[in-house]
Structures are given as C-alpha cells and as structure tokens.
Amino acid sequence: MIATLKAEDQSQLQLVEREAIDDEEDLFEAIDKLISQGINAGDVKKLQDAGIYTCNGLMMHTKKNLTGIKGLSEAKVDKICEAAEKIVNFGYITGSDALLRRQSVIRITTGSQALDELLGGGIETLAITEAFGEFRSGKTQLAHTLCVSTQLPTNMRGGNGKVAYIDTEGTFRPDRIVSIAERFGMDPGAVLDNIIYARAYTYEHQYNLLLGLAAKMSEEPFRLLIVDSVIALFRVDFTGRGELAERQQKLAQMLSRLTKIAEEFNVAVYMTNQVIADPGGGMFISDPKKPAGGHVLAHAATIRLMFRKGKGEQRVCKVFDAPNLPEAEAVFQITPGGIADAKD
Template identity: 45%
Template sequence: RELTIEDLPGVGDATAEKLRESGYDDIMTIAVASPKDLAEISGIAEGAAIKIINAARKYADVGNFETGEEILNKRKEIKKLTTGSSNLDNLLGGGLETQSITEFFGEFGSGKTQIMHQLAVNATMPVEKNGFDSDVLIIDTENTFRPERIIQMARAKDLDPDQTLERIHVARAYNSHHQILLAEKAADMAREYRIRLLIVDSLTSHFRSEYVGRGSLAERQQLLNRHMHDLLKFGTIYNAVIAVTNQVSANPAVFFGDPMNPIGGNIVGHTATFRIYLRKAKAGKRIARLIDSPYLPEGETVITITESGITD
C-alpha cells in the first residue's frame, strides 16, 4: 500500500486535514516543505513540523539528481502552441510551452480573454497546421466565454466552426472553491478526451473578491498556491499547455515606472513559468511584454486583435 500523510509520526486526523486543505496531500510535498510554512498552516509548533518533514524525507525519494541529458530528453516532449501572432510566438521562443503555466496579466480590456479564445481554437487545429489536434478545457470565472467569437476565429483559420466548438469544453466556476474543484476534475476529462490545453480565465478574480482584507490574505495565498500546483501537475502529466489570466491592481506606492501589479503576487509569479504583461495601445494594437522567464530574454512586441482573432 502506498503511504499516506497519516502514516507520518505526529500527523493525526486533525493535522492531516489541515495539511490536505493547504495542498500538502502527499509525502513528497511534505518532504520538500519548509518547517515554517508547515507549522503556520497546520497550527503545530515548528519543532514538531521539523520532525514530520524529516520523517517524510525518509520515505520520499527526494534525492533524485538528473543529468542535463536526462532533463533535455524530457524537454524534448515539450510542445509549443502558437498564439496566432508570430511576434508573440517569437517572444516566447516559439509559443506557449506544455508542462508550464503561462500567465497573461493586464488591465480590463487588454485582450486576455481574446487571447484565450484564440489559443483554444489553435489547439484544436491539426498538427500539420501547427495545432495540437486537441480538445480544450476552459474554466470560465467571469462568464466571458463567447462561442460566437470561437466561430469567427475558426472560420478565419478555415476550420469547421461546429467541430471546433465541439472540442472546446467550458465550465463556469461560481466561486474559488468551485474553481479549485473544477481544476481537480480536469483529470477526469483528460482520461476521456485528448486535452493538451487547459485555460483558467480568470485565475484570480474569485480569490480577489472573496478574500478581502489583510486577515484573509494568508488563506487566499494558500488556496491559490494549491490551485496553481494542481494546474501545473495537470500540465506535466498530460503534456498540456496551462494558460491563465490575471488582473492587475494599481500600487499607489509606486511613483516611477509602471505601478500595475498582478494579483496574487509572489505565489502566482513563482508558479507561472512565463508571465506576459498586456497593455492597450492604439486601435486594436496591444503591447505584450515577457517578464521573468527562466531562459528567454525580457522583451516586448506588438500584437493586434481583429475580427479574425489575434495576429501580428
């Protein structure tokens, strides 16, 4: 039988429940946790947390070094999904990567939802046309999914609009817990359909409106953290692109430079591998800026939103 977290000495039912709620639901996750985080989340003393972590390290296979060659081989399975704009694809080194989370953040109307629609259409395209020949999951938290827009974009790519719509599966999330639940359920869908793209539009809106005030910030960040890790796990297991959107809030303390900050701060920033900041420009133009990429240079480019979708 596989060990569960209850098998760890010092983890009773109540502690196990708290750990699970915060996303520490297997031995490995606890083995690599920091004692301080674990203590804070489960309400145990830091000394006790250290003992639990040490026990978890004994059971978990933590010390796996891989050679650069092994990692390179794994990375060869990574596929890149086109955004429709070759400018933006180039900025991203070819498109959105599978096995990673790509976050688009920007003000209302900056084009985040438009890009999500385009990615959904592109993922359904045949491999010969640069697509993934895949079904798509969309978790829609703001009720902004529009099948009419999919039809326009599908026609522009010479795709059958009905067939395209059939491959895009949309779930409306009514609150943050529902959103988390839907992300967990995504795996059930992936067993039935070939899913290579999972979209959450928007990642943060429910969290932002439900957890207001300083007192609830820690809980919000914990839940967001867990949600992001669920998404990343899905991306890794199914070799899927994870695309999420995020709003910005103005930081009044910033006097120089751009005062707009993405919601969710470090938690979202650390888990998303690629972050793209969208700004409005003239007419249908948008400026897309790549931020904090692990191996691509920072930079920006211009994309256009038209009736046919996202282009240069």
C-alpha cells in the same frame, strides 16, 4: 497569417482522435497499472474517485493527503506508493535525459507571428503561462484564439488536442470561437465540440473543477487548459487583511494543482490575471500597476506576460518573467478572426 486549409486537410482537424497521440502514451502511466503490482482494484477505484488517474499524479500527492481518502489506511498508502515507485521513476535523471524530456514540449501558435517569435514559438506545454494587464488589453482574446489554434495539427504549429476552459468572469463567447475557426479554415461545430467549458462561481468550485479534469485528461488528448481569470474569485471570497494569509494559502494550493496538471498530462496552462494599483510604484511611472496575487502567484507562473493597450486595436505584450526568454516586446492586433500580426 496562417494559410487557409485545403478542404481535404480539414478531415484531420474536425475531431481529435485518440490514435494521434499513441506515441505519447509513455508520458503518463495509468493508475490501473497498480493492479499488476498487487494493489487491490477497490483501492485503485478509491484513488480514481479522489481524482487520481495516473501513477505520475499519485506521486505528486503527499502521504498525508492520500490517507485522507476514505478507506485508505497508512499501511495501504505505503504499499500503493511503493508500487507506484516501481512503475514511475521520480528520482534523479541526467541533464541529457532532461533535455530529451523537453523534446515532448509542444508550442502552440497564438495566431500572431510576432507574438510567437517573442514566446520562442508559442505557448508551451508543461508550463504555466500567465498574462496580466488591464481590462481590454487582449488577455481573453488570446484565450479564445488559443482555443482554436490548439486544435490545429502540430505541422501547422498547433497542439492537435482538445481544450478545457474554466471561466470565472463570464467572458467566454462561443460566437467568437466560430469566427476564429473560420479564419483558420476549420469547421466551427467540430472546434466547439472539442472545447469543454465550465463557469466557476466560487474559489472552491474553481478548485473542484480542476480535480475533475484528471479523469477527462487521462482518457482524451487535451493540450490546453485556460483559467480566465485565476484570481477573480479569490479577491471576492476573501476580504480584508485578516483573511489574506488564508487566501494566499488556498491560491497556492490551486496553483500547485495547475502545475501538476501541466506536467502530468503535457498540457499548456494559460491563465489570465488582474492588476492592482501600486502606490509604491515610483514617482516616474505615470500609472503604476502590478499583477494581483502577490509572490505566491509570481513564483507559480513559469512565463509571465504583461499586456497593455496600444493604438486602436493594437496591443503590446512584454515578457515580464521567463526562465528561457529574453525581456522583449511584441505588437499584435485584435481582429474579428482573433489575434493576428499588427498592421502598420
């Protein structure tokens, strides 16, 4: 369990200051820099109104999408893209440069040492981590713990940043944040102030909330985006096989947006997922289940974690799929202070 902080250390944790990430300013280039390349300030404002606040984010849009912005012609879009290419290098880089870029990855502690070791240090920035499992398997509890641990300084295996929480199931509980903050020795009021929360009711609302995040993340140091859960509203708003193709297409667009946010602002994206019965799971599996969302969701997630119940308050996390982690399991426990190591 992480040691309680000394009183003098608390001042640096209470509010995450902008100065703390001055050394990371080069992670993204503000869209305002296009003005120095001869782009009209009015056109830059149109891009911002469409939710594009960085040159990196601009390069993640197709020209077809950009011409759909009111007031931007094809000629203007071509000129804007040329200017952005001069500011941001989106071409080839060497493997050595890619390794250097990976050094900007921050791993945020989960509160459990065993779970951190399983994940290679914690929940990664620049990646989407998906946790799926039945109800009461600990997915939302991990989300609440990460809301607090993300605000710890990096020397305490935190992210030294703010948190955005999109809730589609109505399971966010601020009182849980208070008790978890007390466990980490942090001021609950300041911790809650560093979390921005939104309740989504339709898949369109969910997507629009993601579009609005770019403005906030370009101005303040965010380190974590939580979507709990990613699939719930799509399962409600689209019914039957006739709408399945459209559902998967809309889901793919939203997941693409999550990937771009993770890479544009160096944030960790943690999303929870539901499970569905798998009749073809095999006769040797007593209760076959698989994650909802199909292949679209499977390919979008960088790291997939399968959660299941253990004995009592214990839970088991298994690495289901990851590009750099071995397939292994870790046991953790749900406590009043959030996720912690399991006690024998």
